[in-house]
Amino acid sequence: MSGAQDRLERLVRRVQAQARVPAVAAALHRADRPLWTCEVGQTGNDTVLGPQTRFRIGSVTKTFTSVLVMQCRDDGLLDLDDPIGRHLDLPAHGDLTVRRLLSHTAGLQREPYGDVWDTLRAPDVDELVADLARAERVLPTGRRYHYSNLGMALLGRLVGARRGGTWAEVLTERVLTPLGLAATSVTPGPAAATGFLVDAYSDEAHPEPPTDFGAVGPAAQLWSTATDMARWAAFLADPAALDPAGAVLAPSTLDEMRWPVTTTDETSWAAGFGLGLILLPYPERVVHVGHDGAMPGFLAAVYGRRGGDGTAGAMGCAVLGSSGTAAEVLELPHRLLAAAAEHDPAAIEPWRPGEPAPGPLRGMLGRWWGEGFEYVFSWHDGTLRARGADDPAGKPPAVFAPLADRPDVFRTVSGREVGELLRLTRDEHGTVVRMHWATYRFTRHQETFDRYDFRAG
Structure with a gap:
């Protein structure tokens, strides 16, 4: 035994x-x-x-x-x-x-x-x-x-x-x-x-x-x-x-x-x-x-x-x-x-490299700011994900699924804001410059609600 x-x-x-x-x-x-x-x-x-x-x-x-x-x-x-x-x-x-x-x-x-x-x-x-x-x-x-x-x-x-x-x-x-x-x-x-x-x-x-x-x-x-x-x-x-x-x-x-x-x-x-x-x-x-x-x-x-x-x-x-x-x-x-x-804990599974994010999403991965807080958007296990930059390690991320009939629109299927939409906004070059998640604006840099950019200020 x-x-x-x-x-x-x-x-x-x-x-x-x-x-x-x-x-x-x-x-x-x-x-x-x-x-x-x-x-x-x-x-x-x-x-x-x-x-x-x-x-x-x-x-x-x-x-x-x-x-x-x-x-x-x-x-x-x-x-x-x-x-x-x-x-x-x-x-x-x-x-x-x-x-x-x-x-x-x-x-x-x-x-x-x-x-x-x-x-x-x-x-x-x-x-x-x-x-x-x-x-x-x-x-x-x-x-x-x-x-x-x-x-x-x-x-x-x-x-x-x-x-x-x-x-x-x-x-x-x-x-x-x-x-x-x-x-x-x-x-x-x-x-x-x-x-x-x-x-x-x-x-x-x-x-x-x-x-x-x-x-x-x-x-x-x-x-x-x-x-x-x-x-x-x-x-x-x-x-x-x-x-x-x-x-x-x-x-x-x-x-x-x-x-x-x-x-x-x-x-x-x-x-x-x-x-x-x-x-x-x-x-x-x-x-x-x-x-x-x-x-x-x-x-x-x-x-x-x-x-x-x-x-x-x-x-x-x-x-x-x-x-x-x-x-x-x-x-x-x-x-x-x-x-x-x-x-007698479960074995820790080794990490293995996976498939890259689809081309249209690669440029939007990384850090974004919303409501004054910083978030990290990433691609893992074939899904787009987001988590607060200060979230504890065990907290599950938000996971998004694309809507087939609406390009650049995703449904949150688990985690924070489950059920809500994530909408991407691109500039004339196709770069994602802004996102709206549950209608809240997300930007690459910290901004106030009236769009004061601390980096520019």
Whole structure:
């Protein structure tokens, strides 16, 4: 075992022992290394703990439902700003939009009507819909983040209705099978760990009752292995690596899902929420994207890593535990991802000479001034780019794409001023003497807004 792998295993073993988790399974997926797995403890039944052991993953299920919703959007079956009542016959709350429900900003109450966690009986589809009239709008729509299992259950119902099947059928056909997640299912299967509540003041571990979440399944029903979930986390972080043809979802759609819609706390901006995904920022422009899960007897945390020095492609980690109270399980994948990037970093690819910039653009490369600040325009990897002269090294540049029908006009496709136009102005000799980016004037020398040239002055 390498030193880096030994370090990862010790992290897992420490959490299992100190947090007193009957069984912990962890897996780390990355494009440049074999899959790493580690299991510590016992299943609590007559099956052997191993990479094939399934755990309840709880609300990690929401990430799958969210991907299914975005598939429907990409296929033209709905718009994110559609009221859900446009597609489902609902007795109440039909005005809530798909986007608000995905981002938990709809203001809908957290759970279905009734005491689900007392009875452990979830409603079926007919009951869920009928009881909507008794469910509250606990906050004004768009006011703030408010987590809602009920909202995600409605989105699962929406997916099934638009695809002509059940949520579970659509999930298997359109996500699990294409990505090879054969150990992920709505039922535990024959090789599942038992979930426990570990007593706070003794070593007793009491098994929790099994639960079927019925119509609320799209929010929390799934079972899976750490191996499958590490692969899923890698997909959420780097979909092009696991799904190069975009059969499940286009990388640009995952980019959209990862954009923060809201913060989860108004004073401590330690976490954001996108379209169905939790976003955790770290120093050096690193973000972990995924979701946590909690069900009676189980905790799960599934996250992919993006950005930062040492981060490998398709880097995802999952930690699944058979205790409902060991919160350390939820922090562990973040520690494993950070340790892997630090102690077993991705290789640094060598730089290689590339093709020169097209002739009409060569003369405009270099330093320009806009709004009193200096920028550097360059040509790399076949694209025109720009970045502030004082930008930190890790900050992504703005990238431009030419407009086929408008010479010397480019669209900003990523980075600063994304979506805005860049227009080049040439003199009678064809030299670019001025540019306008998002309508702001850019010149070769620093100028005031009324065109006072400091070099001339």
